[in-house]
Amino acid sequence: MTKDFHSKRPIRIGSRGSQLALWQANHVLYALRDAGYAVELEVIRTTGDRMQQPGFVLPPGLDGKGIFIKEIEEALEEGRIDLAVHSLKDLPTTLAPQFTLAAIPKRADARDVWVCEQFWGLHTLPEGGRIGTTSPRRRAQLLAMRPDVTFVEVRGNVDTRLKKLASGQCDALVLAAAGLDRLKRIESVHYRFSPDELCPAPGQGALAIETRADGFLASDTPDEWWDNFVRGAVKFFNNPQTRFCVETERFALDAMGGGCSLPVGIHVAPVCDAETGDFYRIYAQVVAPDGETMVQLDQIEPMVRQPSAETLGRRIADDLKARGALDLLLAETVA
Incomplete structure (x- = not known):
């Protein structure tokens, strides 16, 4: 394993093309470059991205989380990319045996936030107010505090959801704090729910760096050596407490x-x-x-x-x- 060799072969990072996904992938990319590695980014269009198109039908057997990772994991398994950067909450609790979480960086704010320019708290929202969220967890938790509120299906990336709020499609949004913080959209945040109010989803606020697992390829192949190299390269991201x-x-x-x-x-x-x-x-x-x-x-x-x-x-x-x-x-x- 030599510096000359790894400088000639870049580590390829796979990412969705949304603004937040690209922030997350570039966060890892720039840190690896600062550490002396050659790195490339490949944008991969996922089923979750295609869902935004009118008339899209979710393929059978694919749940609401798999839509954001299916094509990326296929590229990882086929060797077209070397690692993927995900929002941890998008990953299933059990990965397929050919994959591993090589690193989990220090967690950002795990809380949910209230976004509403006119009414700066859930308690000030008028009776029957419309909250934009597709999350069953958030809906149930919000109803526990305000049984009168109604919900609007609001999908898309952070900017798309904020635009839908601004256009009047809903009265307020409840989003993950980490996404708005990372995109420097904190002016949109008017209240951060404590975990005993809205308890976050498992893994919320954390990133995951996914690679091929040790032993997935035959141990005497050059790519097995390369996979070991990639896993070693990202170790410094891992935060044991997170x-x-x-x-x-x-x-x-x-x-x-x-x-x-x-x-x-x-x-x-x-x-x-x-x-x-x-x-x-x-x-x-x-x-x-x-x-x-x-x-x-x-x-x-x-x-x-x-x-x-x-x-x-x-x-x-x-x-x-x-x-x-x-x-x-x-x-x-x-x-």
Whole structure:
């Protein structure tokens, strides 16, 4: 492995073409270039991008999360790209065996935010106000606080959604804070919901750098050597504390049924406290579709006896199940 060789063969990053996806991919690209690597970016059009076209029909067997990664993972498997940068919450809880998460960088703000120029808080929205969101989780959580509000299907990237709000298609938006922060659109943010109000989706606010897995190719091939090189190149992005938190959330979601589109909020965050000792704060919410029934957790886990992410995640799921969360999820499935 020589500097001369890797300077001649660029690391190829695959990304969707949305403004936010390109920000995320370029964030990784520039850091790799600063570290001395040759890097190229390939924009890949996904099913999720084509969904924006009128009359588009979702292919059978593809869920609401797979639409953003299917074509990118195909390019990764075929060797057309070497790594992909995703919003972690877009990934399924279990990856196909040919892929691995080589790095999870430090997490941005995981919270949801309120976007509404006229009414600067959910409590000030007039009765029957229209909120733009397609997320079952956000809808149920918002109904738990305001049973009178209505919802408008608002799809597309951040700019598209903001334009739909400005054109009057809805009265307010609820979006992920991280996307607006990364795109420097914080002037649109009027309130950040605390995790005990709107509990974020597992992995929200975190990026994932996905590569081919170790051993996916025969060990004596040049490309196997190259894959090892790529995984080593991105190691410096990995933040162990963020990784523990988001993997705990994903293990919990997996134990609840594994569906990325389940209306489940789980948030694990480190808290440093000199008096009581450092700990992880755990929030979780499962809310009935009408917002009338909720199962929630608010717990702490001392870092001094930190279990594995899988152990803690499955314990969170067991606690939610013991409180009746599966009944709410089954009711959602039947509905």
